[in-house]
Amino acid sequence: MSNDKDNFNMGDLSAALNDEDRAGLVNALKNKLQSLTGQHSELLENLSPTSQHDELEAKFFEERAALEAKYQKLYQPLYTKRFEIVNGVAEFETKNEAAMDQEGEKAAEEKGVPDFWLVAMKNNEVLAEEITERDEGALKYLKDIKWHRIEDPKGFKLEFFFDSNPYFKNYVLTKTYHMIDEDEPILEKAIGTEIEWYPGKCLTQKLLKKKPKKGSKNSKPITKTEDCESFFNFFSPPQVPEDDEDIDEDTAEELQNQMEQDYDIGRKVERDKLGMVSRVSGLQNASSNEV
Known part of the structure; x- marks a missing residue:
């Protein structure tokens, strides 16, 4: 003989409860679930304090910009x-007597440091x-590089x-980078000087x-111009079309790669000016020591 307790199930419980009792049970379950959800939300907020992080990050970027501006003035x-x-406007002192004699002989011939940049x-x-x-012939006339924020x-x-x-009429060639987010950084566009x-x-x-071609009525050679590799292409950066629908996926990927390469070169010039100078100074010092 089976036990009545063993045959008791949720259906029996539901039948035993009136409408008011069932509504109360449902509300109790809802309240419990909401309570658990609220506890988890508070826990997640404590684990990821987004607002505090954003405030600290904003302060970091602000102080970094101020620090960069401070040292830019010191540089x-x-x-x-x-x-x-x-550029031979001022002379530099050297403790190497042999180098001084050699420099004295060259002073009458040239001033400054030829081909420095x-x-x-390179x-x-x-x-x-x-x-x-x-490019080297034109770059011998380069006398300074400056960076501005x-x-x-x-x-x-x-x-x-x-x-x-x-080679060209311009005395100054510029390259300007506009950033969507300078801190990430995300490049919006680059603008160069028309040479x-x-x-x-x-x-x-x-x-x-x-x-x-043989048999052609025109016997004169056919001439045409063709784009070629050059450092001076740096001043004609790739441009994003106003309407993105005008380019296919392959063209868009190629354009993105070109823009990234262009930006990398610009950043390298900006960040490594002193590094380039240090390497040149090292080469010059090595040459002086060999004299």
Whole structure:
């Protein structure tokens, strides 16, 4: 004989309860679930205090910007002194007597440090890949590189100062980077100077001549210009079309890679100016010690 208690189930319980009792039971279960959910929410909030983190991060970025501005001012006298020495505006002292004698002999011939920035850039592994043999003639006229932070819009600006030269009319070539989020950083766009090349001196294009086909009425060689590799392409950065629908997936990926490479070069120039100079100084010191 079976036990009545063993046959008791939820259906029997539901039948035994009136409507009011069932409603009370349901509400009690709901309240319990809400209580558990609330406890977990508070726990998650304690584990991830987003607002506090955001406040600290904002303070970090603010203090970092102030620190960068402070040291940029402290660096400026060093940059000025470097410019004066490199361009022969001021002389530098040396304790090496042999080097002093050698420098004295050369003083009448030339002032400053010839080809300083060309050598500095070629000693930077990233920039060296961008410089072609044809570029070197123009880069010998480079006399200074400056960096500026810009605030509206956020980003930074590079300025390349050149002496008068037979390649282009510009005395200053600039490259400006506009950032969506400078701290991440996310690049919005880059803007470069349009270089005013003298006739036949453009380094970003080369002239190709082809013989006319046999039997052609025109016997003159066919000439056309073609884009070529050059450091000076740096001042003609890739541009994102206003309408993204105009480009397919492969083109978009290629454009993104070009923009990332362009940004990497700009950052390398900005961050490694002193590093480039240090390597040049090291080479010069080594040469002096060999004398």
